[in-house]
Amino acid sequence: MSAPESRPAAPARLPMPPRRGPMGGGPFAGAGMPVEKSMNFGPSARRLLGRLRPERAAVVFVVLLGVLSVTFSVLGPKILGQATNIIFEGFVSAQMPPGATQQQVVDQLRAAGQVQQADMVASMHLTPGAGIDFTALATVLAWVLALYVLASLFGWAQGYVLNGVTQRTVYRLREEVEAKIHRLPLAYFDRMQRGELLSRVTNDIDNISQSLQQTMSQLLTSLLTVVGVLVMMFSISPLLALIALVTIPLTLLITTLIAKRSQKLFIAQWTHTGTLNAQIEEAYTGHALVRVFGRRHEVERTFEDKNGELFEASFGAQFVSGIIMPAMMFVGNLVYVAIAVVGGLMVAGGSISLGDVQAFIQYSRQFTQPLSQLGSMANLLQSGVASAERVFELLDADEQVPDPVESEAPPREAAAATSGRLAFEDVSFRYEPEKPLIDHLSLTAEPGQSIAIVGPTGAGKTTLVNLIMRFYELDGGRITLDGVDLTRMSRHELRSRMGMVLQDTWLFTGTIRENIAYGRPGATEEEILEAARATYVDRFVRTLPDGYDTVLDDEASNLSAGEKQLVTIARAFLAQPDVLILDEATSSVDTRTELLLQHAMNALRRDRTSFVIAHRLSTIRDADLILVMESGRIVEQGTHAELLAAGGAYTRLYEAQFAAPIDADAVPAVAGPVAAAAPGTAT
Structure with a gap:
């Protein structure tokens, strides 16, 4: 499509991000794009988690597996403490004289004034002279091994099920985003940078996937571990458990203080990522023009600026959020020292066994580790929610007017001579309420009629055909096709009756045959070849080594500009539409090919209504009706001869193209709005 000169901005009724130009701007237009404000973290996180509702049963199963895994895991240190007691008690028993009872040894120690040692021996289960019971020790170690194996198996099963939950959730999110894009009006894409949109659809959704996958598993396991370990610690020693609980308020305080600052930085990080993607996409798409106009250094400077902004935001986000883990480790080490000191004193006093203290120290590590993980997960969670906000903003964008529930359509069986009547009835349209463009325009295109539209830049020519395709909604009046209001038709039905050949060619990665067949899925080989021969595509395809099986790359760089345009014309020919729109369709072909295309166009336009927007007035001399537009109004209409x-x-437009070279001093004398337009640049 030619650059929509009459689309300076999208309708004001659509609240969208600020755009940089009519079609997203050039390589240098977005340097000052503002950073978007984020939504509140809480609502965004709840909305993201709300997308797990379809997986409720699987989530419950994941929780159950997590409970089993954590239960077996937290039982291990307690039982392992028994192994420590067996070893320590066996060692102490071996130091006692055989034949003596434990009470006798305690009494001897008290008599010798060693009260603390006597209390410790009294709290143990000893058999003087017996030594270590290796059978009991092996049994305990076997139980511990079995518990840890079961914990690992249930943990693996939990991760497997959770991976399915996450990927299905993200799969549905991608589908929803894809469907949303097809429901958005063209005005949204006018305002949104392509690179920014691609970043939301790809980078942000991938980041959501990774964040959900990592945080959900660790979050669930960490919370269950904290609860399970607390239960075990209180069962061993309430006093030591209270000391360990000091870490919870400290953890919450540190995490909250750091998270408040890092969340803003993560929003900025992903915003700058989208902006940088947009700048790179534009610069590489227009790489040839950048080099032609010597703007490489400016592009490099713009890239350096955007890359620097992304670096600053990313570094700040990762640095600030990275403080959480060391802070949690510091708090955990302080608690570890306190538990070791108090626990040692309790063992010496006989109020707790050495195995229980060893188990409690393990539990203290198990307790502080998930708390540290919860803190370190804050950066992942914030990054994921920041990406979710950007995706939700896309999903919440205003959609195009929905199709009617009971749509109408002109009968397909109508004769070719009577189908394709297109009528504009008092049509008014403007992109911005305060800037009039088309007001009270009435026009009727009869079936089979060829209508050419010419005029200076900004006259509204491209806007006119965009209204026919319902890319935009009218502000007043109506457009009918064979008597049926276009708003009463579904967009699919309407556009299935339209064929459009744009100035900017679009070919996808695939064979030439597939690109032609895109115009009508299910077309036979003979129909494809007939369309190719009618539009002179067959002439150059036969010279290619692989013929119609030649694979085009993403920009079809293995074809010339004219050859690419011929393929798009063949595609429209194959579609056999009721109404044909040609928007500068021959601007990319040479003069000789243009003459050949005129014959193809005549065949293509036969028995169908056609609208032709042309720069070259020579291509529309044979049109049944020529409309001359200025400022959204039809100022002249008639045949080529009548208008001359x-x-x-x-006449002024025609003379600007075909008259003899004009002296520079004579240029100001050319009247009308085309005086400032270069020859052949009317759009």
Whole structure:
């Protein structure tokens, strides 16, 4: 499509991000794009988690597996403490004289004034002279091994099920985003940078996937571990458990203080990522023009600026959020020292066994580790929610007017001579309420009629055909196709009756045959070849080594500009539409090919209504009706000969292209709005 000169901005009724130009701007237009404000973290996180509702049963199963895994895991240190007691008690028993009872040894120690040692021996289960019971020790170690194996198996099963939950959730999110894009009006894409949109659809959704996958598993396991370990610690020693609980308020305080600052930085990080993607996409798409106009250094400077902004935001986000883990480790080490000191004193006093203290120290590590993980997960969670906000903003964007529930359509069986009547009835349209563009325009295109539209830049020519395709909604009046209001038709039905050949060619990665067949899925080989021969595509395809099986790359760089345009014309020919729109369709072909295309176009336009927007007035001489537009109004209409005889705006356009070279001093004397336009640049 030619650059929509009459689309300076999208309708004001659509609240969207600020755009940089009519089609997203050039390589240098977005340097000052503002950073978006984020939504509140809480609502965004709840909305993201709310997308797990379809997986409720699987989530419950994941929780159950997590409970089993954590239960077996936290039982291990307690039982392992028994192994420590067996070893320590066996060692102490071996130091006692055989034949003596434990009470006798305790009494001897008290008599010798060693009260603390006597209390410790009294709290143990000893058999003087017996030594270590290796059978009991092996049994305990076997139980511990079995518990840890079961914990690992249930943990693996939990991760497997959770991976499915996450990927299905993200799969549905991608589907929803894809469907949303097809429901958005063209005005949204006018305002949104392509690179920014691609970043939301790819980078942000991938980041959501990774964040959900990592945080959900660790979050669930960490919370269950904290609860399970607390239960075990209180069962061993309430006093030591209270000391360990000091870490919870400290953890919450540190995490909250750091998270408040890092969340803003993560929002900025992903915003700058989208902006940088947009700048790179634009610069590489227009790489040839950048080099032609010597703007490489400016592009490099813009890239350096954007890359620097992304670096600053990313470094700040990762640095600030990275403080959480060391802070949690510091708090955990302080608690570890306190538990070791108090626990040692309790063992010496006989109020707790050495195995229980060893188990409690393990539990203290198990307790502080998940708390540290919860803190370190804050950066992942914030990054994921920041990406979710950007995706939700896309999903919440205003959609195009929905199709009617009971749509109408002109009968397909109508005769070719009577189908394709297109009528504009008092049509008014403007992109911005305060800037009039098309007001009270009425026009009727009869079936089989060829209508050419010419005029200076900004006259509204491209807007006119965009209204036919319902890319935009009218502000007043209506457009009918064979008597049926376009708003009463579904967009699919309407566009299935339209064929459009744009100035900017679009070919996808695939064979030439597939690109032609895109116009009508299910077309036979003979129909494809007939369309190719009618539009002179067959002439150059036969010279290619692989013929119609030649694979085009993403930009079809293995074809010339004219050859690419021929393929798009063949595609429209194959579609056999009721109404044909040609928007500068021959601007990319040479003069000789243009003459050949005129014959193809005549065949293509036969028995169908056609609208032709042309720069070259030579291509529309044979049109049944020529409309001359200025400022959204039709100022002249008639045939080529009638308009030349009238000596008005069309004559000025014609003379600007075909008259003899004009002296520079004579240029100001050219009347009308086309005086400032270069020859052949009307759009």
